[in-house]
């Protein structure tokens with residue numbers, strides 16, 4: 001039997017998804033459950049096993065060559081453990097060993113969700129054809145991953161590209177990570193909303209005080225809402241400029257709910273980037289929206305495994321831009 005598929009797992013604080021992914025990035029079979037995030041570790045693992053069993057029940061399981069896992073972080077790919085912030089039952093949880101009990105002798109590759117999203121955008125999305133890219137998710141948190149010299153760069157433990165926890169405000173607010181003034185502490189959705197409310201912005205009659213509501217107000221010209229997005233854009237720009245200066249980026253891809261604000265975020269971000277990315281080799285970096293939406297985690301988990309294990313041909317794994 002020709003083994004040409006990767007079984008992908010995407011594990012987050014709200015959902016656990018799985019799919020069989022082929023060498024063109026198509027999802028052939030899929031399964032998804034809610035994450036019982038407040039339950040004990042064994043219960044959460046039971047849900048992972050349930051979605052894997054759904055895949056195994058399909059006729060295509062015999063074509064599976066490897067397993068790719070993208071998990072909310074922190075992860076430790078070097079010893080196969082995960083400690084997702086939003087899943088307290090999993091601390092140093094031996095996810096790779098547990099998955100292997102269900103999947104048998106297949107090779108398993110674990111990466112953080114930011115790295116998985118990056119693999120997906122490099123393979124099929126907005127970073128395709130670029131050899132040096134930073135891909136970011138700006139949502140409840142701020143995550144990311146790097147492509148360097150044409151290859152995914154997961155780092156030793158699978159966490160490289162954690163741009164959300166670069167400090168851009170030296171004496172800034174304490175971040176959940178323990179540092180101060182992190183990009184995430186300023187630019188994540190909840191922090192955009194918090195800053196707006198603290199500055200006097202008030203939600204409309206529906207009471208919606210999320211970053212999406214702040215974005216809608218900003219689009220309607222509300223100066224307090226605009227100012228909160230401006231500050232988020234400034235933090236993102238400083239973090240991107242630092243990264244571009246360190247490793248020379250061609251493109252920065254931004255996805256996640258906050259990126260859904262479109263030009264409300266991207267316009268001030270490009271403007272702020274001109275303030276911070278000033279050296280000749282950093283000024284050319286392009287900032288574009290992500291192209292893969294809900295399936296990026298699954299496609300990326302498969303892509304990361306395929307690249308790490310050399311499963312698909314170079315043409316399939318990382319196609320060059322043809323047009």
Ligand SMILES: [Zn+2]
Pocket residue numbers: 164165166175176177178179180182184185
């Ligand atoms: Zn932090």
